[in-house]
Each structure stands twice: as C-alpha cells, then as structure tokens.
Amino acid sequence: MPDFTLLAGVDQGLYIVVFVLALVFAFRAGRLAARPPGPAMASSARWTFSLGCLTLLAAVAQWLQTWLMFDSFGWLYINDKLLGFLPLILAPAIAVALVSLPRLWRLGVRVLPFPVRTDASDEEQAAWRMAAAAPETIVPIHALSLGAFLAAALQFVSPAVTLDTGALIGAWGTLIAGTSALWIGQSWRQQRFGRPGPLHKAHPLIRFLRFAILLLLVWGGIATWFNQALEASRLPDRMNMAEPSAGGQENRHAHAANAQEQHASGVSRGQSVSVTELTGPRSEIPDRRFTLTAQKTQLSLPSGKSVEAWTYNGQYPGPELRMREGELIEVVLENKDIPEGVTIHWHGLNVPNAEDGVAGATQDAVLPGEKHVYRFVAKQTGTYWYHSHQQSSVQVKKGLFGPLVIESANEAKSPKQPSLDLTLVHHKLNGGGGFTLSGKQGVTKEQAAPGTPVRLRLINADSSPAYFQLLGSPYQVAAIDGNDVHDPNLIANQTLLIAAGGRYDITFTMPQRPVFLSQSRSDGGRGLLLSPDGTGEAPPPHPDLPVFDPAGYGSPVPLPFDRAARFDRDFRFVFDVQLGFYDGRLDGLWAINGKVFPDTPMLMVQEGDLVKMTFVNRSYMDHPMHLHGHHMLVLSRNGTATTGSPWWTDTLNVAPGETYEVAFRADNPGLWMDHCHNLTHARVGMTMHLVYEGVTTPFLMGRQTRNQPE
Known part of the structure; x- marks a missing residue:
C-alpha cells in the first residue's frame, strides 16, 4: 500500500499548485488586451495558451491523485474532494478547455479576418483588443482561479466539507456570484478596449487610488471576518457537557447510522441519574488506602539542570500504586499548591463514573487546600496509570501522573x-x-x-x-x-x-x-x-x-461479538487537520467529522447497547483514541478482520491512512470522555463524549468555572 502521508502531501500540494498556476494564468489573460495589437499580442496569447494547458494538466493530475487515493485507501478518504472540492475546479476548467483555450489559440496564430501589420488601422487594432478582452475568453479563466482558490481554502480550512452543507453551498454561491460579477465587469472592459483609437490609460494617481481603495476594502473585509471568526470561536464561559445544547449546534449528536429499536436501560426512560450517584462503595472499610498530594517540586536532573515539576507526593513519576484484584481501594487526593486545581483519572480502569476524575464532567477540580476521595473496587488486573484530567496537556507534561498495577487475586494463592x-x-x-x-x-x-x-x-x-x-x-x-x-x-x-x-x-x-x-x-x-x-x-x-502487529498475535478464543453482530449503535468518525480559530486564537485544529469541541459528536447510548465505532484518520499524525470507562474490541484494520487473540484496548493508536472498526458493550452508565490522548490535540478540540441516556451532571466547565478538562 502506498505511503499515506506522501500521497496526502502530494494531494495538498496540488491544490496549491493548481491555484498558483490558475492565478498566474488569469493575470496574464487579463493583461492580454492591454498588449499592443499585432505580433506582441499574438506572442502573449501563445504564452498564455501554454500556461493554460499547464494549469489544466495540473488539474488532471489532481484527479489522478484522487483516484490513486481512492484505490489505495477507499471512498472515505476522497469523498469530500470528489463531491466538494474538485467540482469547484472542474466546471470552470471545462469551460476553459472548450472556450477560452481555442480563442487564445486563434489569437496566437493570428487567425483574424485581416492580416497582422504594424500599421494596422484603429478599427483593426480595436478588433484585436475586442477579441482579447472578450468575456468568453477571460471569464472562464478568472472563474478557474476563483474555483481553485475556493477548493484550496476548503481543503485547508474545512476538509470535511461534505459533512457541512453550509460551507459547500457558500462555496458554490461564491463561485456563481463571482463569475457573474466577473462577466459583467469584463463586458464593460471589452467595450472600453473596443473603442477605435489609442488606448488611454488612467493617470497613475487615479490607478493608485483605485488600487488603494480596493486594497482597503479587501483588507477591511478580511479584518472584519477575522475578528468575527475569532470571537465566534471562543468557548462558552460556562457549559454543561451532558447537555446537547452545550456546543450550540443542532448536529452535535452522533446518532447511530443504523440504530435498531432500543431496549430498556438500567436508567429508565423519562428518568435521570446524576453522575454523583454513580459512585464506588462509600461506607465499607477499604482494603488499601493511598494519599496523593499534588505539589510543586524542584527536580535535579542527571544533566545538572534543575526544573520545577508538578508531582504527586513530590515524586516524578508519582508513586506506584499496587493493589490486588477484588480489593476496595480508597485514594485521597490533596492539593498543596497547584493553583489551577487537579484531579486524578484512572487511565484504563473501568471505575464507576463518579470516580473517573474528569474536571467539569464527574467532579470539580481540587483547588489548593482541598481534598477529594476516590473509591473503587479493583475489578481488573494488569498495568494502568493515573494522571490529572485538569488542563491535561499542561499538567501531565509537568509530571502529574504515576503508574498503577493490579495483581491477580490468584497470584496471592499460588506460591510466588x-x-x-x-x-x-x-x-x-x-x-x-x-x-x-x-x-x-x-x-x-x-x-x-x-x-x-x-x-x-x-x-x-x-x-x-x-x-x-x-x-x-x-x-x-x-x-x-x-x-x-x-x-x-x-x-x-x-x-x-x-x-x-x-x-x-x-x-x-x-x-x-x-x-x-x-x-x-x-x-x-x-x-x-x-x-x-x-x-x-x-x-x-x-x-x-x-x-x-497485535492484530494477528496470539491464539483466538470465542468472542462476545464480532463484525457480523447486530449493533445497536454504529458511529463513524473521520479525523482531519485544518486551519481555523479555537477559543480566540488561530491554530491548527484536529477535527472530528469536521468539528472541534464543543461541536464534536456526542455519542448517545443506552445501557446494554452494543456499540460500533469506525475511526478514519485522514490527517498527518497519529491519534491515540482513548475511551474512558470501557474497553474496545478491535474488529478490523483497513478492512481486514483481526485474528489471533482478542485485541482489547482502551487507547487505540490510529496512524495516518488507517481505518479501524472497534466495538464495546455499553455496560458502565455515565458521562465519559472519548478523546485523542495526544493531549495537545485534545486541547484544541479533538474530544467527544459518550453519554448514557438519562445521565446528568451538576458540574460545569469553562473559563468562569474552576474546570478545564481538555
């Protein structure tokens, strides 16, 4: 299989190449009528014709590249290009090929009803200029440059355009309205160039003022749009992650594509339960107690450098927590001096929802001087870790994490x-x-x-x-x-x-x-x-x-479900990178279905649902997708079913160009994050939520709260 990153890079580059070539082509075509009629204009027409052929060849290369991407990676990797971007170039390119290029060819080989002479009459020169300024010749070329610009802009700013009808309608509306305006303007220009006699240019001062006014209008429009987009991107000051209206978007739900009639849930229809009620045992005496104190610590590195770390109990990493399967665990979190507040998320442990440690979803962040108690039964075995889920991209990087190991209960009974x-x-x-x-x-x-x-x-x-x-x-x-x-x-x-x-x-x-x-x-x-x-x-x-490769490692065992199962919910998530605004700043955004949090899909399920998710990575970086509170069974990769031992995971690395199908049973009610664990990606919006119907939360997130879960 071809390298996805290479193919995608060539694909991105071709959008820029086509736009630049189309822009130069349009500039030369627009200047053609101002050339001296005769040999000079004919020579310029030939060069413009050659540039047009080169531009169309680049456009053909785009289509070939799109076909190669489809042949190598499938429909989901080219649907937006084929249905959204390329038609913006294709329509004017056809007009250029059928109308503009033949007219340029005739100008270039001097096929006119009169010979080319240096002493041509005013009427003959006007005829040359009329032909060179004809809207039929020039407007398709300008429309091609406009279409190439729109396609490139959508490619880099809104790659999942086919999922956003508004963006697609806006692009086509701009192309049609722009082409109409260009036709009217070029018709006026043709009349001016078609007047007999010397071509009079406006005074340089007049031309400068025209250019300055146009520049100010364009710059003013861009600045106004920029500021409006900047303000519109700011996250809400206060929002509830369990409410569909949190993102302010009607399409925030990622409802199942083929959801079957739903069955009764542990949370009855019409009733609700708060995450604060979904706790671990609160009254029993714990088998093990741990205390973790979040604090600033000066660390001396082997290089001799001293650095301030944020730690649990002054250790980097935090202390290893060892326990046995079946034990009731109590962990007391204390915050000594981390001003932004902290939490503890038990990464990979399917704890009750209230113990999950996500600020703004399952609890409030613990501020300096405060405590929070976590309680859960260690039902799993194996290797896990814990970390703060408050400003995760900052706090984990600074050291607020540690390992956690759950030993099998059988190991205690056998001689070690x-x-x-x-x-x-x-x-x-x-x-x-x-x-x-x-x-x-x-x-x-x-x-x-x-x-x-x-x-x-x-x-x-x-x-x-x-x-x-x-x-x-x-x-x-x-x-x-x-x-x-x-x-x-x-x-x-x-x-x-x-x-x-x-x-x-x-x-x-x-x-x-x-x-x-x-x-x-x-x-x-x-x-x-x-x-x-x-x-x-x-x-x-x-x-x-x-x-x-874990997809074929080990020996198979009977599965609770496979690809042929009847899924109650079936979600598909396409990962893209795009340039855009997020929370008041211009940034590279890692999008899910063309959206960033809080407008990303909300996965609504009922307890007992069998849920399938498909991950499609069309971006240039790995996305380790981490689902809280559940383990996913990997069903297939790139269309090929997994074999060997069942591949259960809570953090699946989806590399560029990879498509995974995974599934899980919705058996742990709550409000759960499902996000990229490249925490810088989560910080700029690559986060979703899995919400069981009927589950609510009293906690809020936003800049006017203490909670920034990322």
Missing part, C-alpha cells in the same frame, strides 16, 4: 517464585530535556540472575507514540492495555509501538547474557540494561526492525 517485575514509564518532562524512563535519563542498569522470570510493564505517558526494542532475548507480549493476550507467541527482533497512553507487558526468562530494553529505535543512549552482574554496555538499537 522469585521474579523481576518492573514498571517502566516513558515520558518527556516539560523543560527537562529528553525522554525519561521512570524519571531517569540515559541507560539504567539493573541486576537480574539468569533464569529469572522477568516482566516489564511499559507505560507510555507521553503524547506521542513510543518505540521500544528488546535486544538480547526472545520475549512474549503478555498483555495489552491491561488485557492478557491468549497464548502469546515468542517473538524477537521487533519494534513495539505503544500508543500515547497505552501499555504493553512483555515477559521473558533472563538469559546468561545482557538484555537491553531500548527506549528508541534509533538512540541507544537511553533505556534499561539487565545483566547478571548489573554492568555492561548497551547494544545499539536497529532502526529497520519491523513493528509488532
């Missing part, structure tokens, strides 16, 4: 053999230089006796994909996002790509030689080195190792 179980967190601290592994930079060395069972729990707490390589021993991928893999194969010489927010557990038996976990596929200067004596040198990683 000596083993090495390490939790390793990949992260890049704001202002701290390069990447760290559990807070350490460079190569960390540990001693491991030969024959020791080793389990490495890899957590990616950064906003970009993490690449790991285990060199020196074959190994198994024992779990993905806390979910055990059934009959994992023994593999070697592969690169592990872990989504932002994702986790892999890998296991192996320590050999007689050193084993190196490289934190990169190109930089051997950071990672974990295990050796029998705790010394040795790290081998260099291999940049060309294939990437591990």
Whole structure:
C-alpha cells in the first residue's frame, strides 16, 4: 500500500499548485488586451495558451491523485474532494478547455479576418483588443482561479466539507456570484478596449487610488471576518457537557447510522441519574488506602539542570500504586499548591463514573487546600496509570501522573517464585530535556540472575507514540492495555509501538547474557540494561526492525461479538487537520467529522447497547483514541478482520491512512470522555463524549468555572 502521508502531501500540494498556476494564468489573460495589437499580442496569447494547458494538466493530475487515493485507501478518504472540492475546479476548467483555450489559440496564430501589420488601422487594432478582452475568453479563466482558490481554502480550512452543507453551498454561491460579477465587469472592459483609437490609460494617481481603495476594502473585509471568526470561536464561559445544547449546534449528536429499536436501560426512560450517584462503595472499610498530594517540586536532573515539576507526593513519576484484584481501594487526593486545581483519572480502569476524575464532567477540580476521595473496587488486573484530567496537556507534561498495577487475586494463592517485575514509564518532562524512563535519563542498569522470570510493564505517558526494542532475548507480549493476550507467541527482533497512553507487558526468562530494553529505535543512549552482574554496555538499537502487529498475535478464543453482530449503535468518525480559530486564537485544529469541541459528536447510548465505532484518520499524525470507562474490541484494520487473540484496548493508536472498526458493550452508565490522548490535540478540540441516556451532571466547565478538562 502506498505511503499515506506522501500521497496526502502530494494531494495538498496540488491544490496549491493548481491555484498558483490558475492565478498566474488569469493575470496574464487579463493583461492580454492591454498588449499592443499585432505580433506582441499574438506572442502573449501563445504564452498564455501554454500556461493554460499547464494549469489544466495540473488539474488532471489532481484527479489522478484522487483516484490513486481512492484505490489505495477507499471512498472515505476522497469523498469530500470528489463531491466538494474538485467540482469547484472542474466546471470552470471545462469551460476553459472548450472556450477560452481555442480563442487564445486563434489569437496566437493570428487567425483574424485581416492580416497582422504594424500599421494596422484603429478599427483593426480595436478588433484585436475586442477579441482579447472578450468575456468568453477571460471569464472562464478568472472563474478557474476563483474555483481553485475556493477548493484550496476548503481543503485547508474545512476538509470535511461534505459533512457541512453550509460551507459547500457558500462555496458554490461564491463561485456563481463571482463569475457573474466577473462577466459583467469584463463586458464593460471589452467595450472600453473596443473603442477605435489609442488606448488611454488612467493617470497613475487615479490607478493608485483605485488600487488603494480596493486594497482597503479587501483588507477591511478580511479584518472584519477575522475578528468575527475569532470571537465566534471562543468557548462558552460556562457549559454543561451532558447537555446537547452545550456546543450550540443542532448536529452535535452522533446518532447511530443504523440504530435498531432500543431496549430498556438500567436508567429508565423519562428518568435521570446524576453522575454523583454513580459512585464506588462509600461506607465499607477499604482494603488499601493511598494519599496523593499534588505539589510543586524542584527536580535535579542527571544533566545538572534543575526544573520545577508538578508531582504527586513530590515524586516524578508519582508513586506506584499496587493493589490486588477484588480489593476496595480508597485514594485521597490533596492539593498543596497547584493553583489551577487537579484531579486524578484512572487511565484504563473501568471505575464507576463518579470516580473517573474528569474536571467539569464527574467532579470539580481540587483547588489548593482541598481534598477529594476516590473509591473503587479493583475489578481488573494488569498495568494502568493515573494522571490529572485538569488542563491535561499542561499538567501531565509537568509530571502529574504515576503508574498503577493490579495483581491477580490468584497470584496471592499460588506460591510466588522469585521474579523481576518492573514498571517502566516513558515520558518527556516539560523543560527537562529528553525522554525519561521512570524519571531517569540515559541507560539504567539493573541486576537480574539468569533464569529469572522477568516482566516489564511499559507505560507510555507521553503524547506521542513510543518505540521500544528488546535486544538480547526472545520475549512474549503478555498483555495489552491491561488485557492478557491468549497464548502469546515468542517473538524477537521487533519494534513495539505503544500508543500515547497505552501499555504493553512483555515477559521473558533472563538469559546468561545482557538484555537491553531500548527506549528508541534509533538512540541507544537511553533505556534499561539487565545483566547478571548489573554492568555492561548497551547494544545499539536497529532502526529497520519491523513493528509488532497485535492484530494477528496470539491464539483466538470465542468472542462476545464480532463484525457480523447486530449493533445497536454504529458511529463513524473521520479525523482531519485544518486551519481555523479555537477559543480566540488561530491554530491548527484536529477535527472530528469536521468539528472541534464543543461541536464534536456526542455519542448517545443506552445501557446494554452494543456499540460500533469506525475511526478514519485522514490527517498527518497519529491519534491515540482513548475511551474512558470501557474497553474496545478491535474488529478490523483497513478492512481486514483481526485474528489471533482478542485485541482489547482502551487507547487505540490510529496512524495516518488507517481505518479501524472497534466495538464495546455499553455496560458502565455515565458521562465519559472519548478523546485523542495526544493531549495537545485534545486541547484544541479533538474530544467527544459518550453519554448514557438519562445521565446528568451538576458540574460545569469553562473559563468562569474552576474546570478545564481538555
């Protein structure tokens, strides 16, 4: 399959190329009538004709590129182009090919009812100028440049135009109205150029004033539009995320495309329940208690640099929380001095909704001097992590996160053999230089006796994909996002790509030689080195190792549902990048179905629904889609069904050009975020919400509240 990023880059570039060529073509065509009639005008017509042919060739290349994109990635990757952008170029391009170019050709080869002479009469010169200024010749060319501009603008500003009828109608209205105005203006211009006698140009001062007035009008219009768009993009000062009107858009709901008649829900129709009622056990005595204090901490890095971090309990990363399956856990969050407030979200744990730790959705942010108590039963096993879900793109980057491990209850009943179980967190601290592994930079060395069972729990707490390589021993991928893999194969010489927010557990038996976990596929200067004596040198990683594919790994087991199931809700989400305004600033926006939060789709479900989601990534970056409160079963990738062990995940990395089908059972009522865990993408609007019918929240978010969940 061709490289999507390369094809998409060529596609974007062709929109610019066609627009620039069409603009130059229109400029030369518009100046043609002002050339001296005779050989000079004929020569200019030939050059203009050649430029027109080049412009049309670029437009044909656009169509070929669109076909190649369709052939490689499917209809969803070209529907907006085919139905929205390209027709804006196609219609005037046909007119140019059938009308304008033949007329330019006749001008260029001097096919007129009189010979070309330097001493041509005034009437003959006027006839030349009349032909060169004819609206039939010039207006299709100008319309082509206008259409190319509109297509390029929609491509970069509103890529999901076919999902926005208003934008499409506006573009066609502009093209039709603009073409009509150009025709009227060019008709007047032809009359002026068709008068016998010398062509009189306006005084330079008059021309300058005309240009200045036009420039002021254009600039004033742009400035007015810019300010209005800037103000319109500002997020509400106060909004409730459970209310459909929060985004102020009628189309905010992402209702199922083929939803069946719905069945009764745990939340009865016509009744409502607040997220504050969806709590963990509140009265029982907890099996384990933890206290996490959010505070500012000065960290001294190995480089000698000192940096201020925001931490839990003064540690970077925060303390590892270990517990056993079935235990009732109580965590007390205290905020010492983080002025913006903090929360704790249990990433990957399907806790009751009130314990999810999302500011403005399930609780208020905890301000300095305040406390908040979380309670939940550890029903799952595996590797997870926790982090603040208040201003996440800032607070996680500054260090407000930590690992969490839930051990199986069966392990406590069986004799425990000596083993090495390490939790390793990949992260890049704001202002701290390069990447760290559990807070350490460079190569960390540990001693491991030969024959020791080793389990490495890899957590990616950064906003970009993490690449790991285990060199020196074959190994198994024992779990993905806390979910055990059934009959994992023994593999070697592969690169592990872990989504932002994702986790892999890998296991192996320590050999007689050193084993190196490289934190990169190109930089051997950071990672974990295990050796029998705790010394040795790290081998260099291999940049060309294939990437591990979980879609066919392990052995299959019976599934609770598959692609052939009858889904109660079926949602499709297309990811794009576009230039636009967000919360009062111009930015690159990561859009879902052409919208950014709070106008992104709201997923409405009922308890018990079987829900399918399709992710289509037409942008240039990975989007690790993280669904709170549930685990998704990956059904297919790029149209091919997954095989091997069931691939359950809570954070799915959707790379550029990839299409995934996933499904889950709606069995945890509440108001849940579903967002990109590249937290900078979530900050500029790549966030949705999954809402169970009947669920409400008393909490508000916005600049006039304490809550900024991102």
